[in-house]
Amino acid sequence: MQELSPKYDPKEVEERWYKLWEERNYFKADPASPKPAFCIVIPPPNVTGSLHIGHALNNSLQDLMARYKRMNGFDVLWLPGCDHAAIATQNVVERQLAKQGVTRHDLGREKFLQKVWEWKEESGATIMRQLRRLGASLDWSRERFTMDEGLVEAVREVFVRMYEKGLIYQGDYVVNWCPRCGTALSDIEVLHKESEGKLYYVRYPVAGFPGTHVVVATTRPETIMGDVAVCVNPKDPRYTGLKDARLTLPLMGREIPLIADSYVEMDFGTGALKITPAHDANDFEIGNRFGLPRIKIMDPKGVMNEAAGRYAGLDRFAARKKVVADLEAAGLLEKVEPYQNAVGRCYRCDTVVESYLSLQWFMKMKPMAEKALAAMEKGETRFQPENWKKVYSDWLLGIRDWCISRQIWWGHRIPIYYNADRSKQCAAHSVSEAALKLGVPETEVQQDPDTLDTWFSAGLWPFATLGWPKETPELKRYYPTSMLVTSWDILSFWVARMSMFGLEIMGKVPFEEVFINSLVADEHGQKMSKTKGNVIDPLTKIDTIGADALRFALISIETQSRYISLSEERFEAGRNFTNKIWNAARFMLMNLKGLPEGPITRPRQESLELADRWILTRLDDTVREVTRQIEEGRQVNQAANSLHDFFWHDLCDWYIEAAKARLAGPVEEGATARATLAYTLETTLRLLHPFCPFITEEIWQMLPHGEVPSIMLASWPQPGAASDPVAEADFKILSDIVYAVRNIRGEMKVDAKKQVTAILLAPDQATLSLLVAQKALLESLGQMTISGLSAGAFEKPKGAASAVAGAVQVFLPLEGLLDLAVERTRLEKEMGRFQQLIEAIHKKLGNEQFVSKAPASVVEAERKKIAEYQSAIDKLGANLKELPA
């Protein structure tokens, strides 16, 4: 048996093993494998920098699942990759250029893109390095990028298909426009934040009737120059006399009509709404209904243009100030009220978004959303936790067409081509194809300058990364993917889009299960994000505490609530745990010398002592528990806790302590303890491996492991087949023993644990204790009441009962102890059935039978059980008397 160094050096161990695993292709999927397939595609991190702790959590969870499934006999493909993150990345690079006083326009499209690619290479490499440090068992041979050749091909193919199907269309609409980024945004890229604003009441004089005016309330007086009408509700009595009136537009002098439309709310403001079709989405629609002109008064940078008359050249906010001042001077400003409203801001740069009329590309969403909803209803995709289904379906239900074009450079160029005068257009895969379709020479063909929303390519991720549009073996085998692990904040951005694209293009949902993980917040509950600057760098953490500790800390706080807050203590707890694993393993290995060669097997039942049986039982329980917790509901934090508690509090605190006496003795005497230790350690390491891959591998290698070269290839543990009576009575027996000893010895203040250990392991001590116990026990039996056993039909005195029951268990011969353990377990089970019985009868007969008491038959049955229990105790008590003094 080899020995472990006294100090665990995570850095050395992690580097060494990751390299080996990768070299040996353990991460590699095999589409030709006879094993069942399990596939996760990584949520591609943005190439905007490096990974934050949220990524570390997300990827720890994916790695947990990947390793768990591998050990369960699956051929696992966990596919790595990055997202080009169009606007976000472009902004990062632009900011860098700005430091040198250069804009993207100075460089020109080609040169700028070259810069972004350089940045992408750097950031992408950093991210992949971080994932490796984390221990992520990603199949690096299949790494993808949302702008690699395959994705480019997939994007074009999807676009062309959908364009030709009429699902993608172009049109002049009022869209969300970020003047800083200089591009259109989709609805969900706009964040609405409440802010203090003002509501201005402006007088619009009625033409031909000096002295009369209509007062309009607006929050955006700078758009007055673009007004083409004032609208009131047709039912509004205040304005019935003004039907067909014309108003003079303040500051501009233009005459505009007063129109009536039921869209206008009578009780807001003055009930009169100014209509600015080029700068408000609702006004745009009303304008269309009335055939009104659209007057654009700003340029794409948010600066007023010639149409704004004397305000031309002013920034929109400066224009607002000047307009208000001018209105006031002209006596047209009736009043100004403070007003709170939700101003839309760019989700990437926080600039106030402008509603702006422009020619954009849109995708029809209704038909796709319906398919996605239907698939969800049918349960083709499961959500974990399930309550996210509602958020997801609500969004799909209220979906509107998606603005997919962006006026930025970094991204997939829209595959639309025009002839010279733009009188003809087509969607095509290439210039040559476009030339053919348009019937013009290639030199005349021009491609649309816009790029696609970054979520367009992200939406294709699950099938495009598997090779689509080519029919690859990977696509055939791994689509639909098994599981998507992601956080809830991109449910509509990404998850819904993937579902819709998957159903539209592949005819199948892209994943069978969506596992939603929490967002990581700092200890003040603040969301951690790159832009906020409160991120914890996972690499720094890995450097100081090791990847396993970080992973364990993260997994054990993942409770599937929305936010989980992370503090320094959590990491310390993780580090302490890996430290404990190391030290315990070190101790065990020191004591395992002389263990037979070959794979470790479960020790033979007949040679086991109580402590051995107990730890093996707890081990079996833990195997079952952890498996269930991972399988059912992905309760990974509970699985981590189960493992933590078993390892630390059962194995280390109790079993190892109890085994020390035997291990100290002659070799033969400790053989069973040694075999049990080895088996327990080996099994536990396998259970821990998906959580803490490195340290488990390092220790596991020190144990005999037969033909299996790595714990990665070992199988997931199965609970032992043999059922042990102690197994059913579980850990509570031992805790009862502790209390019993304390209770009986009372004022003696014994060290309970040592005492129990002594009783279990040293017969002399036990005999001694028996004598002490005898008297107390017999006295106690006299007072013993039926308690703690069940329900309200019986009295339930507090106090010593369970301790006494425990005392009975300890100080009696082993057979008696087991009998009682079995009996107790049986009674506990009876309790469960008792309840079910009540429920069943309850259902049949209705409430009146059970006003306050349980039914007689049940009470009778319960009494009988108790009597049996009592007599068993009496009998054992009698045996006790006969023991030698």
Place this chain on the structure above:
RNA sequence: GGGUGGUUAGCUCAGCUGGUUAGAGCACCAGUCUUACAAACUGGGGGUCACUGGUUCAAAUCCAGUACCACCCACCA
């Protein structure tokens, strides 16, 4: 205006389908160099499970309502 989540120990939170005396980590108090581990060990203190009502033999858990705190969604200017 709609919706979702939360409220459990000093702090951060677990607590699955109701069931013995409600748990963990950290913090706190008193001890401890005991065959690995002081990043440890032993023992201990600390909770009217937000509130009110209901269902039940039994409620932190299920139901209804209230309060407070978050968050998300929405085209009242």
